[in-house]
Amino acid sequence: MTHETYTLNLYLLRHGKAVEDFANDFDRPLTPRGREQAKEKGQLLKKIVRSLNLIVCSPSSRTRETLDYLNINHFQSRVYFFKELYLATSDDLIKSIQNFKNTNSMLIIGHNPALHCLSHLFLSSSYSSSENPTKLTSFPTAALAHFSLNIQNCHELNIRQSNLIAFYP
Known part of the structure; x- marks a missing residue:
């Protein structure tokens, strides 16, 4: 079995x-x-962003309007609306990421607390609490976080190999 790894800009x-x-x-x-x-x-x-292959969006009015x-x-991104992103958990967001293989850039437009929780999950898995570069104490409206993730075997998301590139409150 081949262990292909690629980077996803999320x-x-x-x-x-x-x-x-x-x-x-x-x-x-x-x-x-x-x-x-x-x-x-x-x-x-x-x-x-140089290229954006995929946009995954909650179907709520405010997320659709944000996208517009x-x-x-x-x-020229492919756009998908998933009802599971409304009232989602961080696990639901991870499943959404894993649904798409070999995508090197993805934008998820969604809601709190899931986005904030997922960001914390990525940060806590990548850094010890003493070296965490950004605490992300909040994820306000219109906040944007850019993570670089290593994806293995098409669908295996290794959150321990996630890096926060930037956070724009």
Whole structure:
């Protein structure tokens, strides 16, 4: 059995600021500030990312709207909406990552607490607490984390070989 290893550039993006009081949480739209946050993160992504093969997004209104306002169509990424990303756990996010083999760059647009928990999982597995470069005490709206992950045998995510490249609150 061949043990192929490749690097995945994983970008985790929390949706922009959403309306607080709304009848149905799933349908909460972005506020004007949330739309601006998404536009700003889209500009940032255009500066820091050379290619983006895949976008995996929660189907909630605020995450879809965030994707629209990113305005990153020039990447010509494949886009998937997974209902499992709404109210997801960090384990659900890991499964989403593992669903795609040989993808070298992926953006996940989702929600807290899953994004924050997954970031902590990557950081705590990669560093001792004394050498952790970023504590990531919060994952605010429109926060973007860039991790470099080693993937083995197409579907095996080795979280011990994950590195935080940058965090943009």
